[in-house]
Amino acid sequence: MDDTVTLKSPRKAARKTRSPAGEKSVVTLNEHIVEVISDSGEGAQRCGQTLGSIAARMGNGIWTVEIIPAEIRPPERSVAGASGNRIRMGSGRVTNGGDETDLVVAFNEQVLLGRVRDGELKPGCIILLESMWRNHSDPEIVASYVEAHDRLVAAGYRVYEIPMELECRALVADARRGKNMFALGMLCSLYSLDLQLGREQIAITFGKKDANVIKSNIVLLEAGHQWAESNLDLKFRIPAVRSTEPQIVVNGNTALALGVLASGMEICAMYPITPATSASHYLSEVFEKVGGVVHQAEDEIAACAFAIGASYAGKCALTITSGPGYSLKQEAIGLAVMGEIPLVVVNVQRGGPSTGQPTKPEQGDLLSAIFGSHGDAPKVVMAPSTIEDCFYSIITARKIAETFNMVVVVLSDAGLATSQQPFPRPKFSESWIAPPVDQSVIPEGAMPYDWDATTGLARRFIPGQPGGMHTLTGLAHDRASHVAYDPDSNEESIHSRSLKLAALQRTLKAPPVFGDPQGDLLVIGWGSTQGAIEEAVESLRAKGRKVSSMHLRFLQPLPPGIKEVMQRFKKVMTIEGNWCDRPQDEIIDESNRRYSALAMLLRSRYLIDVDCWSEVRGQSIKPGVVRRVISEKLKRKDGLT
């Protein structure tokens, strides 16, 4: 409370805290979590993203998380309307968005109250608050601002009132839209970031606009920096180790799209859906540069069918979607399974069921990815767990699809989609690229489904290949692709399609264990939770807890060696972002508890009593929460395996 600066007039406040540059004591930090929040359209997201990029260029580890309101344009100054970015900056590698925020820049007090209500701010968090509302012409706004301000101060937050817009008015015509770069300048000062990198990053960010736009934004950046240097008594430094290798800084959806370019695929068919669309936006921007096409189809089914048509014709294609679109594609996916047409389907998961929470992460589609479509429809399911993984998963998915003539589903989620994390710049490899369309002559006597008895694999006939003429059908068929209703043909084809999963499984490596290979508890996760789980495990291991974790990239087929690892731990549990019934509920017991998706898979496959914990709160699971869950699990006597 003592160091809370309460200011009556922003102008006066500025003078009050003025301290000559160079006299501030610099506090060295391991990491800090910063948020920049505003009404929609005020540029807080851009400010936050640019801050993340600058920190990454300084050599800091970063993870940025978008703060997205549910509506496109929520009312101004509304509690639920916070739009912006959270940036976790660290000395070392950062693998997730972290727990609570250390410092927040807020353009109005209402969006800030929303974050306080959601428990996102650390007790005593530093708040840099736009102060223009104190002198607003509407007395109601003034009253709500003063009340909120006083409440925050009373609650122990360190509130700095700053006349951001007022300062910008002297510099640019549209101060409301310009103050995000002023805020960026302040943050550069607060975190001792290289202002020259800031200028460069602005030039990159606004690269498409004209030189004057870049110039005025740099003026704002410098003004914000100068203002903070002169008026704030805060100065931090997060020591950075500049990487010796070039790094790429992108979010998960951009990484997916880059993976598409690198995979050699040239046709992507999609239908707009949140949160998958941004991958298609970026791909639409650049795909043509490598001769690719993004086709926006009339609906999700058409998008899937279009991709199937292109794949069938010899050019493995993909379709990108999210939950509701994934549901719509099920019948077409079944056709690709039946016809053994390679296909990559990306599902950027969001909250479900139905329309659910379009902008929020959830891991609710694992079982529908594995078991979706009617009948026995075996397909490969992979889940990237980092931003880097989003890139490489697509390359792997295309290869598996074409090697095994299978559908490969890649499950990302809204968390990965919008988060940024640097990773080593990939070095192009010719092996990533799809081979040219096979137009060689089919030898006489060869059949379109000459299933190998051991692996189930068959050579695929592509239109244009002389001698390969046949009709592919979604009906049950024999080796010649003739419609066949006889019992033997039906079983042989289902048998062969199933064997292909086992053939793939034989080529997979056992997933590595994070921590000791044995102990009291093994935590298993998949997808975007890897960073949070491993951070929690690492901190508990530092305290002597015998916990390890394992993260699965392949969910179908499950790689070999998992059971052997599980057997070396006293307890096993999964931590997932999909629903599982709470054992503490009155009517829930072993006879009716619904387990989380991966836990259910592991229990049924390995006959091991795998427990689970999950939350579906529309946000990425935080490391602090995982830490608490693991600690409790270690203390409890139940679930011994």
Added chain:
Amino acid sequence: MTISATECLLQMCEEHHDLEDYQSGVPRWCTGCGDNAILAAVQRLCRDEGLRPEKTLFVSGIGCSSRFPHYMKTYGFHGIHGRALPIAEGVRMARPDLNVFVNTGDGDCCSIGAAHWIHAVRYNMNMTVFLHDNQIYGLTKMQASPTSPKGTKSNTTPRGSYLEALQPLSVTLGVQNVSFVAQAVDWIPELLYDIVKAAFHHKGFAFVRIVQRCPEWLPKMLDPWMHDPQKVLLLNHEQGLQVSPGLAKVYKNQEQHDPSNLNRAREIASYTDPIPVGILYRNPAVPCYEDLRRSPQLRTTEFIKTGLNAEFDKFTVWPQETQRQRAA
């Protein structure tokens, strides 16, 4: 690939095809089903045009008519209900070298696949589309379809269907970018062939509605039209179909219709009695979506590598030393 002169001559010889080269299996359609007439016309077209079987693809959905590809000795794709058009579009986008045909029925195209149909007209991708319109669901055993005339008694409309029939020609002609619309009837094979041929030669989305009999479920429905030549309106024009003197003697009810006249085409499209037969509309100037979208650039590995590295550059944080070098 280079080949010797002898081999070349041999290949040329092989590339002469007979009807049998396009026939595969014995069709399992009912005797008297209009699908048989369409199959005969299309096999004749393939032979006459000398289409290479391996470069020819028939895509279909689900229904009696969608069995069509199984009876062609070309490549075929017998997919799922209603989705033949988007599958064919994907093929077309990937492969400009193939001859792409689509066989779809009135349930497949005008009901479950109606959204795809409308958008396919708008995409105007180069393919020949046959709407086998028997005005009833046959494979699922007689349910009313969107094109069943009002009052059609079926298993789902035992007291007669309630709604006016959807007119596929009107719908197609109402969509932007429409480039070829024709109507044929299964009982005049000569015209059926001429129309199928004109459709094949049109570059763009060539839509042919073929009014066909269903001997099983609606055996008598089209009898009045079959038995009275006056109930057929032949569309005759030097830019459209040129009717042979023999046929012209039988089918005297004719109209000189210029296929570039869209407004008149829309009027004709709504006629059911007499039933118009011929080319209603043709506009070869409408661009094909695949031509607008496909890159002319050869996708070499080097090309992809250069493009990808340029994208990486946008997002790369260089180590300090490299950064200085780059600045210098």
